[in-house]
Amino acid sequence: MGSNKLVNFRSLSQNVGRFNLRNKKFVIPQMNRIGSHLLAATFRGFGIDAEVMENDKGLDLGMEYTSGKECYPCQITTGNILYYMKKEEERLGESFNPENYIYFMPEADGPCRFGMYNKYQRIVLDSIDKLDRLKIGSLSTDDGYSLSGLIEEEQVRDLRKASYFCVVVADILDRLLWRIRPYEKEPGIADDFIESSMHKMEYAFEKYGSDNEFDKILDDLEDIVREGRTIIDPDISPKPLVGMVGEIYLRTQVHANQDVVRILERYGAEVVNASIAEWVNYTTYDGLRDAKIGFRLSLKQFRLGPMKDHLKKAFSFGAELFYQQSKQKQVYKSVRSLIDLAEDHKVAHLEKILKEQDLFSFDVGTEACLSIPGIIEYAREGYNGVVNVYPFTCMPSTLTSAIVRPLMNKHRLPYLDTPYDSSYQPGREAAIRTFMYQAHQHFKRNGRKKITHTNDQELSG
Numbered sequence: 001m002g003s004n005k006l007v008n009f010r011s012l013s014q015n016v017g018r019f020n021l022r023n024k025k026f027v028i029p030q031m032n033r034i035g036s037h038l039l040a041a042t043f044r045g046f047g048i049d050a051e052v053m054e055n056d057k058g059l060d061l062g063m064e065y066t067s068g069k070e071c072y073p074c075q076i077t078t079g080n081i082l083y084y085m086k087k088e089e090e091r092l093g094e095s096f097n098p099e100n101y102i103y104f105m106p107e108a109d110g111p112c113r114f115g116m117y118n119k120y121q122r123i124v125l126d127s128i129d130k131l132d133r134l135k136i137g138s139l140s141t142d143d144g145y146s147l148s149g150l151i152e153e154e155q156v157r158d159l160r161k162a163s164y165f166c167v168v169v170a171d172i173l174d175r176l177l178w179r180i181r182p183y184e185k186e187p188g189i190a191d192d193f194i195e196s197s198m199h200k201m202e203y204a205f206e207k208y209g210s211d212n213e214f215d216k217i218l219d220d221l222e223d224i225v226r227e228g229r230t231i232i233d234p235d236i237s238p239k240p241l242v243g244m245v246g247e248i249y250l251r252t253q254v255h256a257n258q259d260v261v262r263i264l265e266r267y268g269a270e271v272v273n274a275s276i277a278e279w280v281n282y283t284t285y286d287g288l289r290d291a292k293i294g295f296r297l298s299l300k301q302f303r304l305g306p307m308k309d310h311l312k313k314a315f316s317f318g319a320e321l322f323y324q325q326s327k328q329k330q331v332y333k334s335v336r337s338l339i340d341l342a343e344d345h346k347v348a349h350l351e352k353i354l355k356e357q358d359l360f361s362f363d364v365g366t367e368a369c370l371s372i373p374g375i376i377e378y379a380r381e382g383y384n385g386v387v388n389v390y391p392f393t394c395m396p397s398t399l400t401s402a403i404v405r406p407l408m409n410k411h412r413l414p415y416l417d418t419p420y421d422s423s424y425q426p427g428r429e430a431a432i433r434t435f436m437y438q439a440h441q442h443f444k445r446n447g448r449k450k451i452t453h454t455n456d457q458e459l460s461g
């Protein structure tokens with residue numbers, strides 16, 4: 001890849017944003033593996049050529065084109081898109097044209113650095129021959145990740161519903177893996193089973209997603225869960241239950257977090273990680289919350305125009321949140337009738353916890369709004385330990401740690417911070433082992449959140 005040093009700042013607004021995906025290849029970064037693949041399948045169901053980028057080969061390029069001050073997920077995704085485009089150029093030769101691709105990199109409206117990833121990556125792409133013509137497709141938390149403009153307007157609503165549904169289904173498959181793998185009858189069968197289940201679900205989303213035939217997808221999901229629970233060996237006793245929170249990319253990307261869930265399992269844990277749907281619900285909830293605050297303010301000042309705007313936004317975010325939460329509830333209800341999977345926390349409930357304990361405010365925003373009360377909820381529900389997973393120097397997660405660590409000490413609940421960058425810390429596994437020793441002790445003293453082992457007899461019932 002050649003590089004010219006010129007930076008075109010106009011490109012930050014012209015070549016980052018919502019672009020029509022028709023006749024383009026939509027390139028999706030791999031965050032949680034299952035979620036990214038189901039999202040790509042959902043888009044394919046709407047006739048968009050969508051593909052998930054490989055995740056484990058671009059880091060060297062990412063390091064080359066970053067200074068080391070960026071957040072780790074920014075380094076990873078920068079490297080991955082450069083690697084992907086390099087491979088495409090090698091594959092296609094003369095016919096390679098970066099204008100045929102849209103690279104997906106969403107953003108948040110602050111206050112942390114996630115809003116800057118796509119700007120930074122734009123500058124990097126603009127400095128490389130030809131890649132200045134690769135557009136970055138971005139969605140923002142500002143408008144609750146609106147999909148308007150990506151495809152024909154009449155399909156936007158269906159795409160939004162299908163995308164949300166695939167986020168929930170991907171969460172369920174992840175939770176199913178974490179629920180069955182610690183109790184599997186033979187080593188490796190849970191991983192193989194979930195991998196093949198992901199492909200089944202990709203097929204289902206490609207086939208049924210665009211018509212929003214969610215009942216058919218749910219039927220297939222129920223079949224998977226029924227089969228998945230037969231992997232559990234009923235003779236293996238329940239293990240200490242560990243809750244996980246943290247920065248969304250790091251806690252869900254297994255290469256980036258050096259497969260921390262598997263290491264915890266190696267030392268005897270059953271793990272429940274915070275979900276992706278929780279973040280999506282949070283962004284909608286936050287939009288509703290902002291609209292309500294704006295309405296109250298304009299009412300006080302008696303400004304009719306802004307009052308009307310805020311009211312309209314409040315209705316739109318309110319309806320969206322109602323839809324998301326009821327859909328999520330429906331899926332969890334039918335799956336939980338088959339196997340005991342952890343349910344998601346309701347965002348309003350999490351805000352209530354923060355207010356009750358006067359620990360933090362949703363006014364500040366970021367993942368800390370979910371992680372801090374999420375940890376408190378884990379403690380209340382009878383988990384045996386909590387792990388906070390995040391990129392080294394991540395602002396919201398460092399905040400979370402500062403607030404929660406003294407609380408956990410007070411409540412004598414084992415707690416572990418696991419910051420990650422590209423290096424392998426020699427003491428990391430020893431820290432996890434020590435944490436798990438404490439979690440086992442907690443489990444012996446207090447027991448754990450109730451768990452129901454399903455067995456073959458219940459299966460036939």
Ligand code: SF4
Pocket residue numbers: 071072073112113114115247367391393394395396397
């Ligand atoms: S959440 Fe943390 S890692 Fe992610 S952008 Fe913000 S500061 Fe960076």
